[in-house]
Amino acid sequence: MDEKYNNSKIETKAADSSSGSYVPSAESIPASEIPEQELYHAKSFWTRWVFCQDAKVIGVQYALTATAVGLIGLVLSWGMRLQLGFPETFSFLGPATYYQSVTMHGMIMVVYLLTALFLGGFGNYLIPLMVGARDMVFPYLNMVSFWMFLVAVLVLISSFFVPGGPTGAGWTLYPPQAILPGTPGSEMGIVLMLVSLSLFVIGFTMGGLNYVITILQARTRGMTLMRMPLTIWGIFTATVLALLAFPALFVACIMMTLDNLLGTSFFMPEIFTMGEQLGTTGGSPILFQHLFWFFGHPEVYIVALPAFGIVSDLISVHARKNIFGYRMMVWAIVIIGALSFVVWAHHMYVSGMNPYFGFFFATTTLIIAVPTAIKVYNWVLTLWRGNIHLTIPMLFSLGFIVTFVNGGITGLFLGNVIIDIPLSDTYFVVAHFHMVMGIAPLMVIFGAIYHWFPLISGRHLNQTLGKIHFWISFVGAYAIYFPMHYLGFIGVPRRYYEMYDSPYMTTGVGLNQFITVAALIVGFTQILFLYNIIHSAFYGEKSEKNPWKANSLEWHTPEMPPVHGNFGKDLPVVYRWPYDFSVPGIDREYIPQHVAPSEVPTAKVEKT
Amino acid sequence: MKKKEESFFSLISQKPWEDSQSILDNEHDGKTLEVSKEKLGVRTVMVVSTIIFSLFVVSYSDRMLIHDWRSLSEPWLLWINTVILVLTSIVFHRTKILVENNEFEKTKNSLLVVGFLSFVFIIGQLLVWQYFVNLGQYASSNPANAFFYVLTAMHGLHILGGLYFWAKVTRQLFKDNYNIIKIKQNVELCAIYWHFLLIVWFVLFGLMVAT
Numbered sequence: 001m002d003e004k005y006n007n008s009k010i011e012t013k014a015a016d017s018s019s020g021s022y023v024p025s026a027e028s029i030p031a032s033e034i035p036e037q038e039l040y041h042a043k044s045f046w047t048r049w050v051f052c053q054d055a056k057v058i059g060v061q062y063a064l065t066a067t068a069v070g071l072i073g074l075v076l077s078w079g080m081r082l083q084l085g086f087p088e089t090f091s092f093l094g095p096a097t098y099y100q101s102v103t104m105h106g107m108i109m110v111v112y113l114l115t116a117l118f119l120g121g122f123g124n125y126l127i128p129l130m131v132g133a134r135d136m137v138f139p140y141l142n143m144v145s146f147w148m149f150l151v152a153v154l155v156l157i158s159s160f161f162v163p164g165g166p167t168g169a170g171w172t173l174y175p176p177q178a179i180l181p182g183t184p185g186s187e188m189g190i191v192l193m194l195v196s197l198s199l200f201v202i203g204f205t206m207g208g209l210n211y212v213i214t215i216l217q218a219r220t221r222g223m224t225l226m227r228m229p230l231t232i233w234g235i236f237t238a239t240v241l242a243l244l245a246f247p248a249l250f251v252a253c254i255m256m257t258l259d260n261l262l263g264t265s266f267f268m269p270e271i272f273t274m275g276e277q278l279g280t281t282g283g284s285p286i287l288f289q290h291l292f293w294f295f296g297h298p299e300v301y302i303v304a305l306p307a308f309g310i311v312s313d314l315i316s317v318h319a320r321k322n323i324f325g326y327r328m329m330v331w332a333i334v335i336i337g338a339l340s341f342v343v344w345a346h347h348m349y350v351s352g353m354n355p356y357f358g359f360f361f362a363t364t365t366l367i368i369a370v371p372t373a374i375k376v377y378n379w380v381l382t383l384w385r386g387n388i389h390l391t392i393p394m395l396f397s398l399g400f401i402v403t404f405v406n407g408g409i410t411g412l413f414l415g416n417v418i419i420d421i422p423l424s425d426t427y428f429v430v431a432h433f434h435m436v437m438g439i440a441p442l443m444v445i446f447g448a449i450y451h452w453f454p455l456i457s458g459r460h461l462n463q464t465l466g467k468i469h470f471w472i473s474f475v476g477a478y479a480i481y482f483p484m485h486y487l488g489f490i491g492v493p494r495r496y497y498e499m500y501d502s503p504y505m506t507t508g509v510g511l512n513q514f515i516t517v518a519a520l521i522v523g524f525t526q527i528l529f530l531y532n533i534i535h536s537a538f539y540g541e542k543s544e545k546n547p548w549k550a551n552s553l554e555w556h557t558p559e560m561p562p563v564h565g566n567f568g569k570d571l572p573v574v575y576r577w578p579y580d581f582s583v584p585g586i587d588r589e590y591i592p593q594h595v596a597p598s599e600v601p602t603a604k605v606e607k608t
Numbered sequence: 609m610k611k612k613e614e615s616f617f618s619l620i621s622q623k624p625w626e627d628s629q630s631i632l633d634n635e636h637d638g639k640t641l642e643v644s645k646e647k648l649g650v651r652t653v654m655v656v657s658t659i660i661f662s663l664f665v666v667s668y669s670d671r672m673l674i675h676d677w678r679s680l681s682e683p684w685l686l687w688i689n690t691v692i693l694v695l696t697s698i699v700f701h702r703t704k705i706l707v708e709n710n711e712f713e714k715t716k717n718s719l720l721v722v723g724f725l726s727f728v729f730i731i732g733q734l735l736v737w738q739y740f741v742n743l744g745q746y747a748s749s750n751p752a753n754a755f756f757y758v759l760t761a762m763h764g765l766h767i768l769g770g771l772y773f774w775a776k777v778t779r780q781l782f783k784d785n786y787n788i789i790k791i792k793q794n795v796e797l798c799a800i801y802w803h804f805l806l807i808v809w810f811v812l813f814g815l816m817v818a819t
Contacts, residue, residue: 132638137645209652217645219638226624227633243652247659255667258758263748266671279748282676287667294663330620575634577624605625 039135039565051147053139054564055210058146059125060456065146066116067530069153073108074523076101085516087498096184098497099168103185104156106171107193110299111200112153114441118306119204119242120149122448123211123235125456129554130232132220132572134565136210145210148203152196159185159192167193170495172292175267175285179260191260194253201250204242211239220553222574226330227593229552229578230323233330234309237337238302244341245298252291259283289351293344300437301340305333307444308375311397313578314447315379317550318394319386320589322579324378332371332378339368349420358417365415369408376405387582391548392466396447399474400440407436410485425495428488431481439477446473446529453533454547455554458561459540465532469525476522483511551592552578650797654804657766661808664762665815668755672819678750682817683739689732690813696725697806700799707795710788712781715795719778722802726771733760752819759812763805770801 042048052058079101083093124142128135136142159166168184169177177183178190185193215228215236228236255266259280267288268280316323323329345353345361379401388394410432413419423429446469453461491504499505499512546555558568572594580591585604597603619640623629641648671677703718737760740746740753747754777794780786 138649205653205656209649212652213645213648216640217638217643217648219640221638222634222636223638224622224624224633224636225619225640226622243656244659247656248663251660251663251667254758254762258747258754262746262754264754265676265748265751266667266754282671282674282751284670284674287670291663291667327620327623334620573634576630605627605630 040139041564051143053135053143055124055128055136055139055142056456056562056564056566058142059121059123061146062116062120062124062149063122065150065153066113066121069108069157070113070117071530072157073105073113074526076105076108078520078523080105081516081519083497084499085513087500095497096165096168099170100166100184100189102495103168103171103173103193104160104166107197108156109438110171110303111197112156114303114437114445115204115242115299116149117445118303118441119211119235119239120146120207122231122306122310123239124207125452126231126554127211127214127235128218129557129562129566130229130552131215131218132223132553132567132574133214133218134567134571137213137218138210141206142210145203145207148199148206152199152203155192155196155199159189159196162188162192165189172289172296173256174292175256175259175283175288176269176271176280179256179268180271180273191257194257194260198250198253198257201246201253204246208239208243211235212243220571220574223593226327227574227577230309230312230326230329230333231306231552232309233333234306234312237333238305241298241305241337241340242302245295245302247295248291249295252288252295256288286348286351286353289348290345293347294341296347297344298340301336303437303441305337307400307441308333310448311400311444312375312379312382313550313552314393314397314444314451315382316579316581317451317548318391318397319383319388320549320581321382321386322577322581324381324384325374326577326579328374329378332375335371336368339364339371343368346415346420349417350424355417362415362417366412369412369415372408376401376408391450392461392463392470393447393451393548395467395470395474396443396450399470400443400447403435403443403477404440407432407434407440411436422491423488425493426488427484427492427494430494431484431488434484435477435481439481443474446470449533451548452554453536454543454560456561457537457540458543459536460543460547461536461540462532465528469529469532472525473522476518476525479518480515480522483508483515487511549590550578551576551580551590553593556592556594644793646793646797650801654801657804657808660762661759661812664755664759665811668759668815671751671755674751676750677752679819680740680745680750680752680756680816682813683736685732685736685739686813689729689736690809692725692729692732693806693809696722696729697802699725700802704796704799707792712791716778716781719774719781719795723771723774723778726767726774726802730764730767733764736760756816759816763809763812766805766808770798770805773801774798 040053042052042054047053049057052061079093080098082090083098083101124136127133164185164187166185167173167178167189169186169190173190173193179186183190215232219228255264258264259266259268263279265280265283267285268278268283269285270281271278312323312329343361343364345357346365349358349361379397383398410428414423414429414432450461450466453459487508490507492499492502492508505512543560545560548555553572553574554562556572557563557566573596574593575596576591576593578593580593580603582589583591583600583603585602586600588600591600591603622633624633643651699718700722703715703722706718707715737757740756745753747757773794777791777798780794781791
């Protein structure tokens with residue numbers, strides 16, 4: 001099929017026009033106008049591996065820290081599932097532990113795992129390599145960014161060991177309940193959570209400065225914005241969103257910390273408790289919700305946009321075909337990013353706001369589905385008649401598309417006020433957001449790790465373990481979340497730590513136990529994956545250079561894994577976009593970005 | 609080669625597959641904007657800070673509508689602090705002109721005056737806090753007080769952050785072998801940041817005086 005396809009393509013292209021080929025005379029290397037960046041060269045073990053200013057090492061540090069804290073989030077989810085599936089069986093579980101697990105699981109997964117891994121991990125590792133820079137523009141600031149993140153993580157973890165334990169207010173931390181007695185962790189846990197988040201925001205801003213300015217200003221010659229890999233577009237737009245959205249979280253955290261410690265009433269209304277009036281008056285809990293979701297909704301896209309970008313590159317490379325509609329993909333990323341700032345109140349339909357307000361936000365929410373759908377169509381059209389290699393990154397990419405469509409469609413339901421109101425506090429919502437911003441980005445992360453592991457370590461991950469990991473994770477995720485949709489439909493409320501013999505559980509009997517067992521199995525598979533990473537890093541099959549035959553610059557460094565400074569004496573010069581796969585008119589199957597037109601004079605240019 | 613600055617929208621509507629565009633793209637030097645990375649960094653920081661302060665202002669405006677709001681009467685000390693901040697900005701502007709004219713000895717003195725005035729401003733703000741605390745106007749007494757403390761604290765922290773970089777520039781200048789181009793740029797960036805914080809203070813102070 002491939003051959004036939006290629007032939008027909010060559011014919012049509014040949015008949016198309018003769019103007020399609022590059023003009024070799026166009027190949028002139030302009031003198032570099034930007035002086036070479038001065039790099040800080042590490043001298044000792046400490047400055048090379050610990051207090052390191054090399055973006056690649058910082059990326060790995062970010063990824064390891066995020067994974068470590070993510071493992072804690074995973075274990076917490078087991079606690080929740082055991083409590084829900086087999087209530088009153090385990091002595092170490094109970095209402096307080098359940099709510100603390102829910103809260104910490106949510107916050108860890110969304111902020112400290114996904115955001116840190118995509119932007120801190122992949123961002124740091126890939127941005128300089130993919131745009132052809134030697135390092136980030138402010139390496140020192142980049143290092144401080146990681147250490148701030150680490151301190152934020154340590155503060156968060158320390159809340160497990162303080163009196164009262166971590167906060168159990170739910171990951172949204174709504175006041176007033178988050179800081180009132182009765183909520184677990186209202187003593188110290190909530191304060192540590194808020195401090196940790198503030199530190200995270202400060203640290204992230206330092207990193208975000210680096211990502212944005214490196215992408216804008218430090219690209220190599222010939223690398224225009226429209227020749228950048230979509231991975232970079234995704235990370236860039238997500239970082240801009242993060243720089244604009246995290247301040248809302250920061251402001252909310254500061255004011256709530258003061259409400260808690262100094263007794264101010266920014267968010268605290270008049271409250272009577274145990275027959276006595278607390279000192280607070282007149283504060284607005286809804287204000288907190290607005291601030292939180294003004295951060296919270298862009299946060300969804302801070303996680304999703306890098307995933308969109310990375311998966312586009314994975315699909316293109318492993319289907320040996322250029323990405324369908326590159327410009328449209330870039331526009332969709334930018335439009336989604338812009339729209340994500342005007343949809344936040346769809347998280348607040350049941351907060352009692354003006355119905356017309358809800359109408360506005362439902363409309364914008366449905367509009368955002370348009371660019372998102374364009375992206376899905378373009379992924380599918382990229383696969384269409386592509387030379388699909390069912391490698392593990394491709395399997396995960398396919399898993400991502402299916403899962404993302406699934407979670408996206410339930411999002412359309414929840415985006416409508418009238419459907420959201422009955423479903424709002426049920427497991428339907430839990431299933432929706434885990435599909436769309438839990439499983440889908442995780443699929444991309446896994447695929448990306450299998451894809452770039454040879455670059456980072458010089459070795460392949462074990463393929464058999466990888467296939468087992470994919471199939472159990474993929475099927476298992478559906479075993480967990482499909483029944484949850486059903487539970488939501490029959491009205492099972494979320495946030496209850498035990499269902500007892502409630503009437504709505506009669507039709508859903510056994511489902512919670514089933515979900516729990518599936519979750520435990522999927523969870524253990526992730527440990528298999530970690531074993532694969534650790535084992536393969538030392539004993540894995542050695543990888544040749546550019547094992548996936550990709551075009552983007554990170555695979556074309558003089559050494560693999562790339563060393564400090566990334567490229568050799570001279571930075572590469574870019575002549576094309578990174579998607580020149582199966583180009584008609586030449587005998588090679590792919591053309592890396594730095595290959596000059598004179599080396600492939602007969603190549604036909606493909607429209608996108 | 610002087611490049612024409614293109615808008616973001618025209619950049620993302622380029623058609624990279626066309627021959628004419630491809631020739632242009634091969635000539636591209638990799639920079640999107642004709643500013644230095646440091647300047648872009650300061651601008652980004654100012655954007656993020658603007659959002660932080662705007663969200664505080666929005667919260668302030670939302671909160672002041674509720675009946676328990678008791679406006680704070682600003683003491684004359686706060687006006688003096690405002691004048692000091694204006695003076696700091698003026699001196700900083702003069703410093704920038706001095707350094708552009710290569711008068712480095714005068715720049716040194718001028719930078720020291722800036723630092724001194726900035727510290728005086730911060731001490732002045734702390735005196736205002738002390739004044740309010742002596743009056744029994746704590747943060748928890750009233751939402752207007754709480755906002756006063758938070759806004760002044762955030763603004764003060766921004767000034768302290770600026771002073772960190774001010775100290776770096778001043779130290780550079782007092783060393784013998786400084787890079788003239790870098791010094792000029794750093795002084796200019798610090799001056800921009802100080803002007804920015806003056807504007808922020810005008811907005812915050814104006815809001816507190818007006819309500």
